[in-house]
Amino acid sequence: MRKVNMLSLIEVKCPHCGAQGQIMLPPLGAIIVGPCPECHNMVVIFAGKVLPLDNDIMHGEDADAKRSHLLKVLGAFLEDRVTRLVGEAESPNTPKPKEEPEFQPSPGQEEAEMPAVDPFGNASTAPISSAEVDSFVNVDLEMLDDKEYFRMVFG
Numbered sequence: 001m002r003k004v005n006m007l008s009l010i011e012v013k014c015p016h017c018g019a020q021g022q023i024m025l026p027p028l029g030a031i032i033v034g035p036c037p038e039c040h041n042m043v044v045i046f047a048g049k050v051l052p053l054d055n056d057i058m059h060g061e062d063a064d065a066k067r068s069h070l071l072k073v074l075g076a077f078l079e080d081r082v083t084r085l086v087g088e089a090e091s092p093n094t095p096k097p098k099e100e101p102e103f104q105p106s107p108g109q110e111e112a113e114m115p116a117v118d119p120f121g122n123a124s125t126a127p128i129s130s131a132e133v134d135s136f137v138n139v140d141l142e143m144l145d146d147k148e149y150f151r152m153v154f155g
Helices: 055-059 063-086 130-143 147-154
Strands: 009-013 020-024 031-035 042-046 049-052
Touching: 020 147, 031 063, 042 055, 042 063, 049 063, 055 063
Parallel strands: none
Antiparallel strands: 009 020, 031 042, 042 049
């Protein structure tokens, strides 16, 4: 029987040089900072997105400057995502659109109940099974020492 690898991979693209690769899906909320394997410019990976960092700041000695730069880059990313989630805030001078009449279902037609939406994603899969853990430990973990396999997974 052939063992199946159960790795969750995501596609990534360097914002500096455009190099593409795959990495293992990081844990939810992880912030990964490091160099692009191709151009060696610094990037941060957060929520599946690769964002460019300033090399001079990130290679410098000033921890406060690094912290401030990371907060600025991640803050801009989060601001964009939140804006797309809730829409642009209306300014007081923005004309309000005409209100549409409230939807009234036809007689005898019941309104469909909407499922709950989790803003962090609705998991459609079960938790990791013991068979998947065994497969990772006995197949994937051992294969990380294989140079070609490592490059395929981590770029």
